[in-house]
Amino acid sequence: MIAIIDYDAGNIRSVEKACVALGRDARVTSDPWEILSADHVILPGVGAFGDCMDHLHERQLITVIRQVQEKGIPFLGICLGLQLLFEDSEESPGVDGLGLLKGHIVRFNESENLKVPHMGWNQISFPKRGRLFKDIPEGSYVYFVHSYYLKADDPSIVTAGCSYGVDFDASVECGNVFACQFHPEKSGRIGLMILKNFLEI
Numbered sequence: 752m753i754a755i756i757d758y759d760a761g762n763i764r765s766v767e768k769a770c771v772a773l774g775r776d777a778r779v780t781s782d783p784w785e786i787l788s789a790d791h792v793i794l795p796g797v798g799a800f801g802d803c804m805d806h807l808h809e810r811q812l813i814t815v816i817r818q819v820q821e822k823g824i825p826f827l828g829i830c831l832g833l834q835l836l837f838e839d840s841e842e843s844p845g846v847d848g849l850g851l852l853k854g855h856i857v858r859f860n861e862s863e864n865l866k867v868p869h870m871g872w873n874q875i876s877f878p879k880r881g882r883l884f885k886d887i888p889e890g891s892y893v894y895f896v897h898s899y900y901l902k903a904d905d906p907s908i909v910t911a912g913c914s915y916g917v918d919f920d921a922s923v924e925c926g927n928v929f930a931c932q933f934h935p936e937k938s939g940r941i942g943l944m945i946l947k948n949f950l951e952i
Contacts, residue, residue, distance in 0.1 A: 881910030
């Protein structure tokens with residue numbers, strides 16, 4: 752069973768539909784027992800960093816997510832779910848992230864040639880090919896919607912990069928923790944392959 756963490760963030764149902772399309776039992780839940788009993792756990796998210804951290808606190812899910820990491824259950828953060836795994840974000844000064852991984856979330860600098868949010872299809876490259884990207888061609892297009900991006904402290908955890916005015920970290924892998932800034936559930940055939948790779952770990 753795949754547990755998709757419900758914490759009042761957007762885009763949760765589309766992740767559920769993608770998992771079901773891959774033939775898997777997926778449950779949207781905030782129940783700690785269900786989450787910790789799952790074979791795989793996904794933290795999707797569209798929303799504001801500070802608000803979503805508040806929701807995780809209110810539902811007492813911070814400890815549960817740390818227990819998922821400690822138990823070694825494969826865990827995937829998507830979009831805001833990636834950002835929350837790190838230490839902080841310029842979107843919500845003074846708000847601590849989960850801090851499971853070291854790094855910071857910073858805002859794209861707007862210019863005439865760079866619209867924010869970064870929205871649409873863009874290519875990814877693989878500085879270090881992680882398990883999510885098995886059989887995924889270099890330069891594949893995936894779908895992004897975000898105004899903030901990751902600067903990981905440790906380059907060795909970065910498994911995909913992208914360029915939008917600046918080069919930024921698009922995916923990471925550290926032990927049982929995986930995350931994508933892009934939306935695999937909205938990235939067509941390539942995205943479903945990436946999700947399938949995660950669900951086979």
